[in-house]
């Protein structure tokens with residue numbers, strides 16, 4: 449079978465959800481319409497490891513409209529939307545993924561995608577990858593290096609994936625071109641900020657059903673995502689405290705009106721802790737022991753290593769699953785603390801990920817990055833590269849049109865002034 453999903457009978461609900469998402473993704477639909485006419489991806493097989501959500505399904509449709517064949521798996525064991533996966537399978541997409549995969553199944557699904565890339569090559573096609581977190585490109589480099597010379601381009605969606613790729617490049621290990629879609633302004637200034645902000649709060653509320661107003665929410669990391677989470681939590685009436693390791697960001701948080709202090713000082717006073725750093729062990733078991741009874745921890749960074757869950761599981765004397773995405777742990781000191789979504793991306797595990805409109809911007813970036821890679825095949829370095837800024841501006845313009853917005857344009861007089869130096873006081 450060319451797919452492996454939880455239950456193919458969920459397809460009708462998946463189709464309804466995909467159609468609803470598409471109705472919010474006007475910018476991506478414009479790219480889709482152009483792709484349908486121009487077929488810039490004809491002859492390409494794309495292997496994708498991306499959260500299998502209703503928005504990703506619209507990206508898949510767009511790539512297919514451009515002439516590509518697509519095989520997709522998830523990029524996190526808890527983020528696949530089973531109804532969407534079923535709808536994709538029913539419509540002929542090679543999809544491997546279900547919510548709640550174990551690590552072995554997760555890697556078997558990645559291997560299935562590699563299998564489709566091989567099949568495509570055998571059939572005379574060219575191949576490309578789309579990653580979110582860099583697991584597919586890493587697997588290809590580690591176990592299927594013979595595919596690398598055939599790889600037209602890879603693209604990467606998220607900050608953590610770009611960090612891994614830049615580390616590979618620095619080590620001399622990266623052997624293909626990867627376009628860092630996360631570098632697009634139309635990606636990180638919108639998806640990471642507004643998307644992660646809103647959907648992380650959504651995940652916390654769906655998992656716990658708590659009132660946020662009046663709670664002290666501790667946000668670890670004040671990057672693009674953390675700023676969004678802090679802003680949304682404040683919008684719900686929470687008292688927000690930020691922890692940072694970067695002086696500039698710590699200062700910026702303070703001047704944005706948030707408290708800014710080390711995690712150790714937050715530990716005894718926080719009600720809800722959200723990690724969103726891309727870093728490891730931001731909340732250790734030592735920090736957990738200092739937390740107050742009833743504290744809630746969750747993560748919205750890409751991997752489940754920001755909270756030391758293994759240490760927590762070992763240290764806890766009792767573990768109770770209270771709700772689908774909430775477990776409570778009793779510690780030796782008698783306190784009970786909760787962990788949401790096993791420390792995995794709370795917004796995708798306990799909610800539905802980012803709102804469709806914001807993913808429209810990110811996925812215009814993905815579709816145009818693959819097109820760019822195909823168009824410039826042979827002329828791009830084996831390195832992590834960014835899309836030219838005019839592509840970014842084209843995406844913003846598409847989104848403005850979709851939202852019915854217009855803007856001012858520079859006059860010729862202003863263009864001349866802005867590129868001159870003679871005129872002063």
Ligand SMILES: NC(=O)c1ccc[n+]([C@@H]2O[C@H](COP(=O)([O-])OP(=O)(O)OC[C@H]3O[C@@H](n4cnc5c(N)ncnc54)[C@H](O)[C@@H]3O)[C@@H](O)[C@H]2O)c1
Nearest residue numbers: 606607608669671672673692693694725726727748749750
């Ligand atoms: N949940 C989602 O849907 C979603 C969406 C986009 C990105 N992400 C992921 O979120 C993470 C953050 O992404 P970003 O774009 O905000 O990155 P960023 O680089 O803009 O920000 C990360 C911040 O964390 C800080 N930091 C690092 N280690 C820390 C520590 N030990 N304690 C406190 N702060 C620390 C850094 O100084 C930096 O300011 C990444 O893993 C990214 O892949 C998740």
